[in-house]
Amino acid sequence: MLTEIAFHHGASDAEIADWLATRLARELDRRDGTVAITVPGGSTPFPILAELAKKDLDWSRLEIWPGDDRCVPADHEASNFGRLAATLEGTGACVTPLDEGSQPPHFALAWLGMGGDGHIASLFPNTDPQIEDEKQVRRLTPDPLPPEAPFDRVTMTLPKLLSAEALMFVIRGEDKLKVFEEAARGENDLPVARLLGHSRGEVTCFA
Numbered sequence: 001m002l003t004e005i006a007f008h009h010g011a012s013d014a015e016i017a018d019w020l021a022t023r024l025a026r027e028l029d030r031r032d033g034t035v036a037i038t039v040p041g042g043s044t045p046f047p048i049l050a051e052l053a054k055k056d057l058d059w060s061r062l063e064i065w066p067g068d069d070r071c072v073p074a075d076h077e078a079s080n081f082g083r084l085a086a087t088l089e090g091t092g093a094c095v096t097p098l099d100e101g102s103q104p105p106h107f108a109l110a111w112l113g114m115g116g117d118g119h120i121a122s123l124f125p126n127t128d129p130q131i132e133d134e135k136q137v138r139r140l141t142p143d144p145l146p147p148e149a150p151f152d153r154v155t156m157t158l159p160k161l162l163s164a165e166a167l168m169f170v171i172r173g174e175d176k177l178k179v180f181e182e183a184a185r186g187e188n189d190l191p192v193a194r195l196l197g198h199s200r201g202e203v204t205c206f207a
């Protein structure tokens with residue numbers, strides 16, 4: 001089954017930040033109280049977030065959660081929460097660390113990256129992520145440990161990510177895009193395919 005995805009090819013970090021700012025402004029207008037989103041770790045998101053941090057938004061009503069994190073102290077260079085808090089410092093946004101016992105809120109948007117092995121958040125293929133997982137957040141050990149961040153992880157689960165009103169991906173590189181497109185066509189059973197195969201809301205991919 002082909003998942004309906006809106007692809008945007010060749011978008012710059014600034015253009016993706018513009019898209020996010022427009023989406024967040026719309027979500028803030030549509031409801032009272034806070035708007036929560038989840039964002040990825042890794043290398044791709046932070047230049048985008050640095051651009052987004054310059055936007056004129058009601059940041060005091062925005063709650064930002066890492067979709068996953070490495071099990072390291074917040075001041076460790078590999079900490080997604082630490083990098084996120086530093087990048088958004090001064091905006092007024094509430095940046096929340098993800099812990100095994102976290103009960104994350106409802107998300108207006110789940111922004112994800114993807115590894116070349118088809119992992120999303122820290123749902124690596126070896127962890128065999130389940131659509132029916134009864135947990136919202138899990139601690140797990142990738143195997144093999146990713147050389148760029150060889151740590152245990154804490155991650156939102158497939159049902160938690162699927163409960164978001166919309167999914168958005170930033171996929172950089174032809175090899176990754178090939179894996180993503182195969183997953184969208186249901187041609188693999190990687191974690192990204194399991195997510196896409198059960199998504200019922202809007203899916204956007206910047207590649």
Ligand SMILES: O=C(O)[C@H](O)[C@@H](O)[C@H](O)[C@H](O)COP(=O)(O)O
Nearest residue numbers: 040041042043044113114115121
């Ligand atoms: O904690 C992490 O590393 C991420 O959440 C992870 O899922 C990341 O999004 C992908 O591995 C892509 O990483 P890059 O953006 O570095 O390619």
